[in-house]
Amino acid sequence: MQEYGMEALMRVKGYEMLVVLRDNTLNWVTHKKSAWSKKGPSGTVPVNEIILAHLGDCKQRGKRISTPSTQFTVYHVSRRSAQRWIVQAVTFTAPDAQVANSWVQTLQEQIHPSGNTRPQRLLVFINPYGGRGKASKVFRKKISPLFQLAGIETEVIETTRANHARDFILEEDLQKYDGVVCVGGDGMFSELLHGLVTRTQRDSGICEKDENSVLTTCRLRIGIIPAGSTDCVCFATVGINDPVTSALHIIIGDTQPMDVCASYHAEQLKRFSVSLIGYGFFGDVLRESEKLRWMGPFRYDVSGFKMVLLNRAYRGTVEFLEADDCYSNPRDNTRCRTGCLVCSESSEKLREVMEAENHCCTSNKWKKVSGSFVAINVTGMSSACPKSQDGLSPTAHLADGTADLILVHECNMFRFLRHLKRHTSSKDQFALPYVEVHRIHAMRFIPDHKEKDVTEEDNIRRRKSIFSTLCSGAPQTSTWNCDGEILECAQISVRVHHQLIQLFARGIEGTCCS
Ligand SMILES: Nc1ncnc2c1ncn2[C@@H]1O[C@H](COP(=O)(O)OP(=O)(O)OP(=O)(O)O)[C@@H](O)[C@H]1O
Structure with missing residues (x-):
C-alpha cells in the first residue's frame, strides 16, 4: 500500500482540529491546546477500519453535490466495548473545497488499494426460521443498510428448506461472488461449510471421501451474521454475538483462516465440523434434546440435567496422533487472539512435522488410551459461547492444524459436575485426576462393544418417550454429537484439516496471555 502523509487544519463540530493522515492512520486532535481552549472530539482510526469517505455531511451521502463542498464525512468502525463494534460518522470542514476533495480521494484510494481484500459482491442466505424467526428482520433492518453504505452488492436468498443453502453452493456459479x-x-453455518468444502474439492478434482486426501482451501470466505439460537462459531471467532459487529468485519474484509475436522466411519466421510465432536455426555445430551425440540433452546439444559443424573460411561479405546507440544499445549494458559503467532506460523511447522512423520495415518506416533469414559470431546477451537466464556478448551487455536482431545474418565456424578462447572469459572477444568487433555492432529475411537446397525425402528423406539431411557437399561455405546448433528455410530476417526476455510473475522481481539 502506498503511504501518504497529509495534514490540515479543519473544523469538527465547531472545534479547530489538526487532522493528520499518516502511517495508515487517520488522526484528529484539538489544535493549540491551552488551559483556556476547550478540547474537541479527538479520534484515531486505522485506515483499514474506515468504511467510506464522501463529500458533504451525513445527509448528503449518495446525493450529487452540485456546489463545491468544503465538508466531507468519514464513516468508521468504533469500539463500543471490548468486542462490540458500531459505525460512527465524523464530518470535517476543510478550509476550501479543493482540500476536502483531495482528502476524500486520498482516503478512498487508501481504503480500496489494489489487491484489496474487501468484498464487493456477496451471496447471502437467510434462514427465515432461525433464532425464532428474527433472521430476516435482523438482515433487513441492521445489515442491509450497512452493506449499502459500504457499496457492497448482495444477492439475498431466503431459504425455503433445510440444505437449500448447501445445495445452492454445490450447484450454482459462484465465480461472481467474493464471499x-x-x-x-x-446449523446455517454448517450448511455453508459443507457446501463450500465439497464444492471446492469437486472443482479441484480431489476426493474428499478419502481420509488421506489433502483438501484444497476454499477461496470464498464465510461471513456469519448471528441470528440463531446457537451462534457458537460466531462467538468463538469474533468474541461476541452481535450482527452489526459481524457485518463490519465482513465490510472491512477481515480474514480468519480456520481448521476443519472431518469425521469418518467405515471409510465413509460423515461430516465436517469446526467446534465440538463429542461422544458420551454431549452425544447423549443432543440425542435427548431432539425429543424436546418444542422447548426451544431450554431443551439443552433439561437434557443436560437428565444426562448428568444418569451418569453414563462408555468403554472403548481412543487412539490419537499428538501434536508437538513445543509450539503450544492445552495447559499453556495462553489464548488464541487476533494475529495469533501459533496459528500464523503453523503452516511451516506442520509441513516439517508431516514430512518427518511421512503421513499422519501411518505415523508411529499414535498413542492409545483404553477405559471407560463419561465424555470424549474433540474440539477444533475453544468452543467458547456466552454461557461458557472460555469454552471447552480455553487455549485451543482456530487455525494451527490441531484440535484438543478431552477425555473424562468414568467418575461419579458429583465429580463430573465439578468438571462441567469449571467451564463457567476461571478454574482449570483439566486439573482433575479423572480428566486428561491432548493436542492432536487426528484421532480414532473403537468402542469395546460392537455397535449394532441402528435402524429407523431403533430410532423411533429411542424417541418414543422421555422416560424410556430412564426405565430401560443403559446402552453400551453412545453416539457422536458433531457440531450439533447426531452421527449414528460409535466407531469414528477424526482428522484435522489445516486452515481449510476462511471466515470474515479476525479472531477475538485482546492479549494472548490470560
Ligand atoms: N427454510 C428452512 N426451513 C427449515 N429448515 C431450515 C430452513 N433454512 C435452514 N434450515 C435448517 O434449520 C437448521 C437450524 O438453523 P439455524 O442454525 O440457522 O437456526 P437456530 O435457531 O440456531 O437453530 P438450532 O438451534 O435448531 O440449530 C439448520 O440446520 C438449517 O439446515
Missing part, C-alpha cells in the same frame, strides 16, 4: 454469508445459527 458467502449466512444469517442464522450454527
